[in-house]
Amino acid sequence: MRSAQHWVVFTGAGVSAESGIPTFRDALTGLWSNFDPEDLATTEAFLRDPDLVWGWYEWRRAKVLKVAPNPAHQAIAELARHVPRLTLITQNVDDLHERAGSPSVLHLHGSLHHPRCMRCAKALDPPQPLDTSQGEQLLAPPVCVDCGGLIRPGVVWFGEMLPEQALTQAFEAAAQCDLLLSVGTSGVVYPAAQIPQLAARSGAWVIHINPQNLALGSEREFQLTGAAGALLPLLVQQVLAD
Numbered sequence: 001m002r003s004a005q006h007w008v009v010f011t012g013a014g015v016s017a018e019s020g021i022p023t024f025r026d027a028l029t030g031l032w033s034n035f036d037p038e039d040l041a042t043t044e045a046f047l048r049d050p051d052l053v054w055g056w057y058e059w060r061r062a063k064v065l066k067v068a069p070n071p072a073h074q075a076i077a078e079l080a081r082h083v084p085r086l087t088l089i090t091q092n093v094d095d096l097h098e099r100a101g102s103p104s105v106l107h108l109h110g111s112l113h114h115p116r117c118m119r120c121a122k123a124l125d126p127p128q129p130l131d132t133s134q135g136e137q138l139l140a141p142p143v144c145v146d147c148g149g150l151i152r153p154g155v156v157w158f159g160e161m162l163p164e165q166a167l168t169q170a171f172e173a174a175a176q177c178d179l180l181l182s183v184g185t186s187g188v189v190y191p192a193a194q195i196p197q198l199a200a201r202s203g204a205w206v207i208h209i210n211p212q213n214l215a216l217g218s219e220r221e222f223q224l225t226g227a228a229g230a231l232l233p234l235l236v237q238q239v240l241a242d
C-alpha cells in the first residue's frame with residue numbers, strides 16, 4: 001500500500017450502509033428484499049407506473065439528504081489527500097462521497113440528484129425533498145418545461161447503458177492502477193463488477209473490504225472481513241503512519 005502510486009477505490013452500497021442507507025441485497029434489510037427491482041428499476045416499470053417509481057426514488061433521495069457520510073467515506077477522502085493518485089469509482093447513486101470531501105467521483109450508476117427529461121434529456125433541478133415520515137408514496141413525476149416529457153430519476157436502470165465516459169475512465173484506471181480497494185459491493189452487477197477483476201488481471205493488488213467473505217479470484221487479492229466504517233479508518237491510519 002505504501003509503495004502504490006495509483007490507487008483505485010471502487011465502492012458499492014455497503015460503504016453507505018453505516019450512514020443508514022440500506023444496501024440492495026443484504027437479506028431482509030436490502031431494498032431488493034422488500035421491493036422487486038422489476039417493478040421499480042427499469043424503464044418499463046417507469047412507463048407502466050411513473051407515480052410508483054418516481055415516488056420511490058424521491059423517498060430514497062429524501063432519506064439520503066437526511067443522513068451524513070460515515071467514517072468510511074471520510075477515510076477515502078483522507079486517503080485521496082495523501083496518496084500520489086486516487087481514482088474513486090462508485091456504483092452508488094447517493095452523494096455521500098462528495099459530501100465527505102472526495103473531489104471527483106465517477107458515478108457508474110448515475111445519481112439520485114440529477115433527474116432529467118425522459119424525452120429530451122433536459123436536466124431538472126431536483127424538487128423539494130419528500131417528507132419521509134409518510135414512508136413510500138405515489139408521486140407524479142414533474143413534466144419537462146421544454147418538451148412536456150416526463151422527468152425521470154437520474155439513475156441507471158437495469159437494462160440501460162452506463163454513462164460511457166465514466167465507464168471508460170473507470171476501466172482505464174482499473175487497468176493502470178497499482179492497488180484497488182473494493183469496498184462494500186457484492187460484485188454481482190455487470191459491467192461494474194468487472195472493475196476489480198480487470199485490476200487483478202492487470203497486475204494490481206486487490207483488497208476487498210466486506211463483512212461477507214467474497215470469492216477471491218487470484219493470489220493478488222486479499223479480503224479484510226468487517227465493516228468499512230471500522231476497517232477503512234484503521235487501514236488509512238496504517239498507510240499514512242510514518
Ligand code: APR
Binds near residue numbers: 026030109185186210
Ligand atoms: N461495510 C462494508 N460492506 C458492507 C457493509 C459495511 N458496513 N454492510 C454491507 N456490506 C456489503 C454486503 O455484504 C454486500 O456484499 O455490501 C455489499 C452490498 O451489496 P449489494 O447490496 O449487492 O450492493 P452493490 O454491490 O452496490 O449493488 C450493485 O446493484 O441493485 C443494483 O444499481 C444497484 O449499484 C447497485 C448494484
